Amino acid sequence: xSDRLSVTKTYKLYVxxxxxxxxxxxxxxxxxxxxxxxxxxxxxxxxxxRDAVVAARKAFGGWSGATAxxxxxxxxxxxxxxxxxxxxxxxxxxxxxxxxxxxxxxxVDTAIDRWVWYAGWTDKxxxxxxxxxxxxGPYFSFTVPEPxxxxxxLAPQRSSLLGLVSVLAPVLATGCTAVVVSSAERPLPAIxxxxxxxxxxxxxxxxxxxxxxxxxxxxxxxxxxxVNALDPTGAAEADRAELAKAAAGTVKRVLSxxxxxxxxxxxPDIKRLRRYLEAKTVWHPLGV
Amino acid sequence: MPxxxxxxAPAPESRDIANLKPAYRPFINGEFADGGGEPLxxxxxxxxxxxxxxxxxxxSDVDTAVKAARRAYEKTWGxxxxxxxAKYIFRLARLIQERARELAVxxxxxNGKPIKESRDSDIPTAAAHFFYHAGWADKLxxxxxxxxxxxxxxxxxxxxxxxxxxMLAWKIAPALATGNTVVLKPAETTPLTALVFAExxxxxxxxxxxxxxxxxxxxxxxxxxxxxxxNKIAFTGSTEVGKLIQRTVAxxxxxxxxxxxxxAANVVFDDAPLDQAVEGIVNxxxxxxxxxxxxxxxxxxxxxxxxEVLAKLRYRVSTLRxxxxxxxxxxxxxINSREQLTKIQELVDSGDTxxxxxxxxxxxxxxxxxxxxxxxxxxxxxxxxxxxxxxxxPVLSVLTFRTPEEAVTKANNTPYGLSAGIWTEKGSRxxxxxxxxxxxxxxxxxFNRFDPAAPFGGYQESGFGREGGRTGLEAYLDV
Numbered sequence: 001x002s003d004r005l006s007v008t009k010t011y012k013l014y015v016x017x018x019x020x021x022x023x024x025x026x027x028x029x030x031x032x033x034x035x036x037x038x039x040x041x042x043x044x045x046x047x048x049x050r051d052a053v054v055a056a057r058k059a060f061g062g063w064s065g066a067t068a069x070x071x072x073x074x075x076x077x078x079x080x081x082x083x084x085x086x087x088x089x090x091x092x093x094x095x096x097x098x099x100x101x102x103x104x105x106x107x108v109d110t111a112i113d114r115w116v117w118y119a120g121w122t123d124k125x126x127x128x129x130x131x132x133x134x135x136x137g138p139y140f141s142f143t144v145p146e147p148x149x150x151x152x153x154l155a156p157q158r159s160s161l162l163g164l165v166s167v168l169a170p171v172l173a174t175g176c177t178a179v180v181v182s183s184a185e186r187p188l189p190a191i192x193x194x195x196x197x198x199x200x201x202x203x204x205x206x207x208x209x210x211x212x213x214x215x216x217x218x219x220x221x222x223x224x225x226x227v228n229a230l231d232p233t234g235a236a237e238a239d240r241a242e243l244a245k246a247a248a249g250t251v252k253r254v255l256s257x258x259x260x261x262x263x264x265x266x267x268p269d270i271k272r273l274r275r276y277l278e279a280k281t282v283w284h285p286l287g288v
Numbered sequence: 289m290p291x292x293x294x295x296x297a298p299a300p301e302s303r304d305i306a307n308l309k310p311a312y313r314p315f316i317n318g319e320f321a322d323g324g325g326e327p328l329x330x331x332x333x334x335x336x337x338x339x340x341x342x343x344x345x346x347x348s349d350v351d352t353a354v355k356a357a358r359r360a361y362e363k364t365w366g367x368x369x370x371x372x373x374a375k376y377i378f379r380l381a382r383l384i385q386e387r388a389r390e391l392a393v394x395x396x397x398x399n400g401k402p403i404k405e406s407r408d409s410d411i412p413t414a415a416a417h418f419f420y421h422a423g424w425a426d427k428l429x430x431x432x433x434x435x436x437x438x439x440x441x442x443x444x445x446x447x448x449x450x451x452x453x454x455m456l457a458w459k460i461a462p463a464l465a466t467g468n469t470v471v472l473k474p475a476e477t478t479p480l481t482a483l484v485f486a487e488x489x490x491x492x493x494x495x496x497x498x499x500x501x502x503x504x505x506x507x508x509x510x511x512x513x514x515x516x517x518x519n520k521i522a523f524t525g526s527t528e529v530g531k532l533i534q535r536t537v538a539x540x541x542x543x544x545x546x547x548x549x550x551x552a553a554n555v556v557f558d559d560a561p562l563d564q565a566v567e568g569i570v571n572x573x574x575x576x577x578x579x580x581x582x583x584x585x586x587x588x589x590x591x592x593x594x595x596e597v598l599a600k601l602r603y604r605v606s607t608l609r610x611x612x613x614x615x616x617x618x619x620x621x622x623i624n625s626r627e628q629l630t631k632i633q634e635l636v637d638s639g640d641t642x643x644x645x646x647x648x649x650x651x652x653x654x655x656x657x658x659x660x661x662x663x664x665x666x667x668x669x670x671x672x673x674x675x676x677x678x679x680x681x682p683v684l685s686v687l688t689f690r691t692p693e694e695a696v697t698k699a700n701n702t703p704y705g706l707s708a709g710i711w712t713e714k715g716s717r718x719x720x721x722x723x724x725x726x727x728x729x730x731x732x733x734x735f736n737r738f739d740p741a742a743p744f745g746g747y748q749e750s751g752f753g754r755e756g757g758r759t760g761l762e763a764y765l766d767v
Contacts, residue, residue, distance in 0.1 A: 065723075128432065131757055135739035136416065143743050143757060228748065241539020248534035250703075251527070251546065251749045271767070279743045279759045282722045284732040 010040040011187075013048055013211065014194030016055030017204015022212075023047040030187060033098025041187045044212035049179065049220045052208035056150040056177040057226050059205030064147045064175040068123035075119035075172060078200040082112045088192055089161055096160045096186035110265055111162040117268070118169035125174065125273055138286040145277035147175035148253055149228030152221030154214040154235045160186035162264045164193060167231055170272035172207060179221060180209045181234065187211040215239060222246035229253035229276055233261070296609065299616040301403045306394040312479065313343045314503055315486035317356035318496025323349050325504055330480055333400035334613050334622040334657040342479050345502035350471070350511045353500040357442040357469040358517055360497030365469050366439055370426035377425060377464055379492040381418035384411065384457075387488065391481055395453055396613040398480040400622030400658070401576055403614050413738055414457035417756075420740035421461035424761060428466065431758055433767040439467030440543055440766050441519035444512040446533075448525045449475035449624050450579035450680075456482050458755045459522050460499060461740075466764040468520065471500045473512055477625050479503035510536070518542060520764065524581070527678075527704070527749050545753025545763040547581065547745055549678040550706030553699035554584030554735060555721065557692075558593045560711035564733065566600045569684070572709060572735035574608060574662055577620055578682040579628075581750075582707035584735055586668075586675060588695055591688040598666055598686065605662045606649050620682060623658040632660055632681035639665050639674040644685070670701055678704070692717065696724045705747025709735045728754070 010027055012019040021027075026043035063071070082089070086108055094104035126144055133141040151171045156163030160183050171178045182190030194209045210217065214234045222230050223246040230247050232240050237259050247254045255275050312330075314323040324346030329338045345353070365373065384391065391414075392406040401410070428437050443463045447455035452474060463470050474482035486501045502508055506529070513521050513533050523533050524547040537544045554572050556565050572584025589597045613621035623629040640646055644665040653659045660681055668675050668685040675685050689695040699708055708727040710718050718732040728746045731737060738744065738756075745754035753763045 129759070131743070131759070133739065133742040133757055135737070135742050137737070137739070139734065139737060141737075141739065141742045143759060148747070244538030245535045248531050248538060251531060251534065251548065251751060253752050254538075256541075256543075274762070278728060278747050279745065279754050279757075280722070280728060280730060281742050281744065281757075282730045282732065283734055283737050283742070284718065285734050 008039060011042060011191045011211065013042045013044055014198065014209040015048065015052045016058070016208065017198060019194070019198070023051070030185070032095040038095060038188060041191065041211040044181070044210035044217060046217070046220045048210055049217050049224070052179040052210060053150060053224055053226050055205035055208055056179050059203055060149060060177045062203055063177055063206045068126065071173070071175060072119050072122040074201045075122065075169070076116065078196060078202060079112055079115040079119060081196045081200045082115060085192060085196060086112070089189055092188040092192060093161050096188055097158070107162045111165040114162065114165050114268065115169050118173040121173045121270070121273060125270070125277070128270070129274065129277065129279070133281065139283050140286055141281060141283045143279050143281045146280050148276050148278050149176060150226060151176045151178050151229040151231065151276055152224070152227045153178050153180040153231045154218050154221070154233055155180050155182050155190065156261050156264070157183045157185065157214070157234050158261050159264045161189035161193070163261065164190055166264045166268060167233055167272070168207060171276055174273055174276040176229070176276045177206050178208065179227070180207065181214050181217045181221070182209055182211050183234065184213045218243050219246055222252070223249055225250050227252065229255070231255040231257070233257045296617045300612060301393055301614045301616060303393060303397060303614060305389050306397055307390055308394065308397065309340060311341045311343065312483045312503070314345050314349060315483060315489070315499070315501040316349065316353045317500065318490065320486070323503070325349070325508065328476060328503070328505070330398055330477065332397050333624050334654070336657055339397055340480065342503050344504040345508050347508070347511045349502060350508060350515060353471045353502055354442055354515050354517050356497035357471050357500055360495055361441055361469040364495040365498045366441070366467050370428060370467070373464065373467065374422045374425035376492060376494055377418055377422035377461065380488060380494070381415050381422060383488045383491055384415040384418060387484070388412065388415070391453060391484060393614065394484060395481050396621070399449065399452055399478050400613050400624055402618040402621045404616055404618070405576060410451055410454045414454045417457040417461040417740045421465035425465040428761070428765070431761050433762065433765055437765040437767050440764060441468060442517060443468045443470050443520040443522060443764065444515065444518040445470060445472040445522045446509040446512065446525065447472065447474055449478040450576060450581070452478040453481040453485065455524055456485055462755065462760055463764050464498065466761060468764050469498045471502060471512060471518070473502050473504055473509045476505045513537065520544070522763065523547070530751055543763070546751030547753070547755065548749060548751040550581045550583070550704045550746065550750050551586055551676065551678055551702045552582055552584045552707040552709065552727065553586045553588050553725070554709035555588045555695050555699055555711065556590065556593070556597060557712035557714070557717065558590040559713045561713065562593070562597060562600060565711040566597070566604050568709065568711060568733070568735045569601060570604055570608070573684045574605070574620055574682050575736050577623055577660070579624060579680055580736065582729060582736065584707070584709050585679060585683070585685060587684055587686045588689050588698055589686060591690050594686070594688050598664070601664060602647055605664065606651065608649065608651060608662055610651050610659060610661060611654050620662060623660050623681060626658055628680065629658045629660060632679055632683060635674060635677060635679045636663060636683055639672065639685070642672045642674070644668045644672055644674060670698060676702065692721065696721065700726045703749040706750035707731065
């Protein structure tokens with residue numbers, strides 16, 4: 001047994017590519033599944049949500065305007081860095097979710113593979129969802145999918161990494177930018193993911209991760225005038241109707257999610273990509 | 289009106305073609321029946337005469353209609369092979385074509401739109417929507433939503449008064465093609481062609497309950513939206529009502545699509561072919577009296593050519609003929625209702641008060657009926673109400689810009705995002721602009737084109753979901 005005292009950490013938020021403390025100055029203790037203290041996490045406030053939305057909006061032009069190939073490269077780079085941190089994720093997932101190491105390894109591997117899967121969609125989704133429209137007249141008309149804007153994401157409460165990756169990666173793959181509220185009780189993998197995002201090539205502000213409570217922060221995201229879509233997965237089922245009502249004030253796109261947190265190990269489809277995309281139809285006359 | 293040696297002789301279409309009946313009734317479970325609501329009188333907005341008395345639905349009629357639609361969904365329509373559904377929908381398309389003149393005249397009487405628009409645009413496009421979607425009914429496996437996409441069930445649909453039959457077609461054709469049954473509420477002021485469409489459903493021997501049409505006001509729409517046994521809501525109308533509907537549906541499993549308001553930017557660069565652009569600007573804002581959610585109501589002109597564009601525009605607009613909607617020479621018909629006319633006047637007054645420069649066409653305006661002369665505001669600032677709010681009338685606001693970047697910024701400076709126009713000879717600039725404009729439809733060197741094969745719908749507060757094309761099928765499928 002070593003005499004060395006370990007360094008306990010107080011983690012911070014991830015906003016605009018930086019790691020600020022919560023504006024409120026609040027933090028809260030995070031324990032493992034058995035109740036043993038792990039770390040202090042920043043306790044994000046309404047103001048932090050607003051700052052994160054500002055950062056996400058600022059980053060939207062660059063991220064959505066980047067080539068699909070470039071976005072794919074950046075997202076694949078995230079998967080590479082995730083892989084490099086595999087051991088850390090395994091121990092955090094194991095501690096947070098109270099699962100054996102073998103199970104945690106499998107969850108982390110699936111999360112990395114999931115990220116790779118979405119990274120590969122960036123330059124394919126327009127081909128799959130776009131169209132050339134055979135209109136009755138001398139026009140060239142085509143339809144392309146485009147990112148809807150800033151997405152507010154309430155990450156799953158139980159699945160601390162695989163669930164988080166499954167809701168964040170599709171947002172980024174479409175070219176949208178994200179403000180994520182992590183699992184409240186199991187935030188460590190989200191914090192480590194922030195460090196991964198910060199040290200890969202994802203531009204600051206494209207993904208913003210707040211540790212805090214969905215019940216407290218969700219309503220601010222849902223009613224925010226500069227948020228275009230909302231994923232309420234991590235909200236308590238009882239709160240979802242209110243969130244959806246608040247979202248109606250700005251005609252937000254609200255993802256339809258199952259009542260219970262789904263089994264994230266199941267193979268995903270492109271529903272989540274579709275929900276964050278708008279279809280733009282362009283018409284041009286033909287003639288000589 | 290510019291001096292012209294040629295005078296137009298009146299060329300009125302016969303109103304007898306409309307087969308106007310003194311009374312119309314709701315269509316529930318394949319039958320016309322008296323509704324339990326307060327009857328309403330549908331008025332010809334061009335003359336203010338009462339066209340017909342329309343029996344409206346009560347709240348219990350909504351329930352009856354939803355039950356009928358549910359039965360039809362479960363017993364016949366939902367389980368019918370797509371190929372059979374397709375044939376019914378093809379029948380509807382053919383019957384609309386056969387009765388096209390009747391529908392066009394009736395539409396112009398009830399709505400006030402010029403006969404040349406109902407005859408050449410609304411009714412043929414409505415038929416086209418049924419043709420297009422009929423073909424999808426047995427090909428849904430190929431729509432890109434997996435091998436066996438399922439219908440949602442009963443669709444509750446609420447449509448506006450600006451394109452009464454066309455909006456009906458946009459709603460009903462995809463719903464039926466995908467295997468859903470329908471309860472549709474037409475607008476209070478324009479229910480007549482929808483009820484003739486109900487006759488067409490009978491002629492086509494559509495199974496009872498597959499299509500139900502309930503005339504009524506907003507309370508009947510609200511009842512339909514809130515009905516617990518409706519699986520899908522589709523709404524076209526104002527953003528304000530769209531938000532209410534989204535709130536009502538929040539927290540329920542109902543699938544929702546909204547087609548809401550707009551404040552489209554029509555952007556004209558200095559290299560645009562100006563005569564062609566002026567035609568597009570006129571079509572963009574004065575088509576259907578400007579009662580178009582995607583109307584090009586904000587004209588953004590490059591500063592160097594603004595005087596030239598305004599001169600050409602005023603000349604062209606002054607040649608537009610306003611008057612009897614049934615006259616084949618009429619370009620601009622009647623405003624749909626007194627209420628709408630009042631709203632237009634109020635917004636135009638705000639333009640005056642806020643300091644924009646107003647020009648109104650000197651064309652003669654009929655004394656009776658609801659008419660509003662084409663109006664162009666110049667010197668408009670982005671902060672003015674006429675630059676921000678949807679006017680939904682023949683009123684154009686002209687703003688200027690210097691650089692393409694400024695044009696993009698101003699065009700996108702709105703909570704709406706339905707449509708936009710670009711006028712320039714430079715192809716690379718068209719594509720550059722089209723990429724940057726936050727709008728669901730971008731027309732380059734044209735405006736106000738619609739086709740069932742081309743998806744239509746908005747960004748941001750112009751709503752969500754698309755109608756038309758493969759994309760539009762998603763709204764009616766459980767995917």
